[in-house]
Amino acid sequence: AQSVSQHNHHVILSEAASLELGCNYSYGGTVNLFWYVQYPGQHLQLLLKYFSGDPLVKGIKGFEAEFIKSKFSFNLRKPSVQWSDTAEYFCAVSPVSGGYNKLIFGAGTRLAVHP
């Protein structure tokens, strides 16, 4: 079965620390990859996405992610986090199968950034 694994359920960092959140998926075919973010009290929103081309993608608010096909990974990174990055982060995968617009989510990582 297709699945998405996020390695850390809770991450606590101090401001200015670097962030890397792991994401691995299990699907042998072509996929589109996403990171969504849910700030406290706000809608789930798209942070960045990868469809094809350069495996290093840049998103909003200084986030970036790297697709490593051989490792089935799509890790999220930010060089220096801010208190406002406190949120829950979800990795998601959409298999390119010609079927419906399916989106498979990981369990999420709660990030707390302390000033």
Next chain:
Amino acid sequence: DGGITQSPKYLFRKEGQNVTLSCEQNLNHDAMYWYRQDPGQGLRLIYYSQIVNDFQKGDIAEGYSVSREKKESFPLTVTSAQKNPTAFYLCASSIGGTSGGRGYNEQFFGPGTRLTVL
């Protein structure tokens, strides 16, 4: 102001009662989705609809029902058959409901409804 609205924000239900969660979108999207979010489990798909008057079961459809009589509305009913209904429910919509080739239609999410069964 385009977007997706869900109501109510908080909902309390007694065991054995059915309850309907509202989802409305004014984005003119064809496809709509219902997800359930539980702590430590991410989002799981309950039902989806690619077009008006059509819908399909997702991964966890048991104990839920939906209708899609209008393009802008996709209500979800949590029935008494749902064994563990307390959760956060998210509705989403996208331009299209199929992903041909490399395509994917971004899903936009509503603010959610938190359902608690007493």
